[in-house]
Amino acid sequence: MSYPGVRPRRLRGTAAMRRLVAENRVSPAELVLPLFVREGLPEPRPIPSLPGVMQHSRESLRKAAAEAVAAGVGGLMLFGVPQQRDPEGSAGTDPRGVLNVAIGDVVAEVGDSTVVMSDLCLDEFTDHGHCGVLAADGTVDNDATLVRYSEMALVQAAAGAHVLGLSGMMDGQVQAVRRALDAAGHEQVAILAYAAKYASACYGPFRDAVESTLEGDRQTYQQHPANSREALREVALDVAEGADIVMVKPALPYLDVIAAVRDAVQVPVAAYQVSGEYAMVEAAAANGWLDRERVVAETLTSIRRAGAQIILTYWATEAARALR
Template sequence: MSGATGAAPSDNPQDGERGELSIPSRRPRRLRTTPAMRNFTAETDLNPRSFVLPMFVADGIAEPKPISSLPGVVQHTTDSLLRAVEEALAAGVGSIDLFGVPQEQTKDALGSAGIDPHGVLNRALADVRQRFGDDIVLMADTCLDEFTDHGHCGVLGQDRYGNQIVDNDATLTQYADMAVAQARAGAHVVSPSGMMDGQVRVIREALDAAGYADVSIMAYSAKYASAFYGPFREAVGSSLVGDRKTYQQDPRNRRESLLETELDVAEGADFVMVKPAMPYLDVLREVAAASPVPVAAYQVSGEYAMISAAAANGWIDGDAAILESLTSIRRAGADIVLTYWATHAAKLLRQGR
C-alpha cells in the first residue's frame, strides 16, 4: 500500500508489520523491462519468408469476387491474381498456394478440369510462373474436390457391400495426372490434400517419370475432418454433400498423425503439414518433434473468420490477435505457416509490430 505519504507501490517490499520478506534473486521480469529487451530475448520470431498465402482464382468472373465468410479474401481474376502476387512478393511473403474455382458446367465425377492444361488452375499457375519465375515459391493444391460435381476429394466407387465410398486407389491415378499437369504448368510444389493412402508415393513416382524430379511435394499429412473449414467451402464453390470423415482424420486422434507423417516422409514428402493449425497445436508440436523434414501448418478459413469477426465487432485488437495467433503456430513448431493474412501480417511486421 502507498500509505499516508502517497508513495508509489513498491515491487520490492521490505520490513513491515508482516516481517521481512525474502525476495528471490532470480527475477524473470528483468528480461521484460523494455521493448528492446523483449525483442532481444524472444524465443520465437515471425518472418514473412515462412508465410504461404492461399489464393483462389476463378473462371467466368470479370472482376474479383468477395467471399462473404472470409472478409478481405476474394476469388481472383487472372489480372487481380497477378497484382496480389506482386503485392505479396513485395511484402516479403515466401510462397503462394493456388486453388482453382471452375465453372459449374466443367465439373464432372472425375475432376477432369483439374487435370486439363487449359483449366483455370493450370492456366493460373502458368501465368504466375511466367510473370514471377523463381522469385516466389509457387504451390498448387493437388486435390479434386474443387473440380468434382460431388465435391469429394476423390473418385467415387462402391465397397463390397454396395455402399458409396471414395475409391482410394482410383483416386491415386487422378492425383498423379494432376500433379504432373501442375508441374508442367510451372508449380514448384504440389500439395496433395486429399488424405488418400499412398498418394505421396504415387505422385513422386509420376513426377519423376515425367521429368519433374525437382518439383517438391508438400503432404497434408495430418488433415483432420474439421468444422473449421466452413468458409473455404464457399471460397471454392464446393459441391459437397455429406462429409469427408472416411478419409480425413478423426479429431479425437493424436497418434494417428504421427503414423501419417511417418508414412508420407517414407514415401518421399519434402514437407509435411498439420491442418487446421490452432485447434491442433498439440499435434503440431508432436509432428514437429518427430519430422525430419520441414513442417507446415495451415491457419484455416474458420480460424481466419473467427478472428476477423471478433475484430470487426471491436471485441479484440485484430492486428495484435493476428500476430499472436501466427506466433502460437510458429512456437508450436511450424517452420511454414499458410495463412490468408500472409501479406497483411508481413506488412505489420515491417512496421515493427
C-alpha cells in the first residue's frame, strides 16, 4: 500500500541533501577558545578535571593562540592565575600582572587576526575567591567593586584587549566600565556582558583551572537557575548601559534562555559552553558511553540553533578544524 501523503524524508536521504537543507550551521569564526595562563609556569600543566585543557605558560599560551587562529577560531578569551592574591585582587590591576602581560603577549602574537578577549572579574585575583571586594560584614560590596572593575578595564584596554568580558554580575558594571573606557580614550574597546550568568553547579572544573579559593557560593549576585524572565531584565539593563554583546552562561542547561534573549535584543548573543558541560562529555566518552565527536558537534549545533552566534567552548580549536 503506497502512502499518499507528504514525505519529509526526501530531504534526509543523503549526506549531501541533509547538508543542503540544514537550517543552522556552526562556523569556526563563531567559536571562542577560553585559555588559562598561570604565573610562573615553566611549561603547560594539565588540568585533571578538564582533559585536554591546560594551564599555560606564557610561551605555550602564544603557541595555543597561534594554533587556534590557524584553525579559524574567531576569538580567544584569556583568564589569568596569579601566584599571589589579596582581598582587593591587586594582581588584576597590576600592568605586570599575569593576565595583563598575557593580553600583550597574545596581541603581539596574533594581532588583529582574531578577537582577543579578557576576563574582567576579580575572582581569580582575590584571596577570598569572590567576584568583588568585600564589605565589613563579609558580603560583596557592589559599588566598591565597580571602582575596581573600572580600574581593571583601563589596564586591560591598555594591554591591547579588543573585548572585555564582564563576568562578575555586579549591578551597573557595564555602565561603570563603559564610562571609564570612554573617558580614557578607549571608545573602540568592546564590552561582552555576561548578562545572564547563572549560579550553576557546572563551574567546578573551571574553579580547578583558576585554583579558586572561594568558600561559600555566589548566589547573591549570580542568577537563580529557576528564573528566565529575570534574565531578560538583566540583558535589557546591560544593553541600555552600553553592552556590545550579551552572553548567557552556562549554555546547554539554558538553551531556552538563549532563545528568549535572541528574540529580545538586537546585539549579538553569545553563550559559554562551560567547564562542566565539557567535562561531562569527555568523561562519558572516556568510558565509551557515547560517540565523542558526534556529541561535540551536536551540542555546538544546539547552542547555535537556540540563537547564540558566538560560542565559547573548550573544543573551539578542535571543532574549527573539523568544520573546515
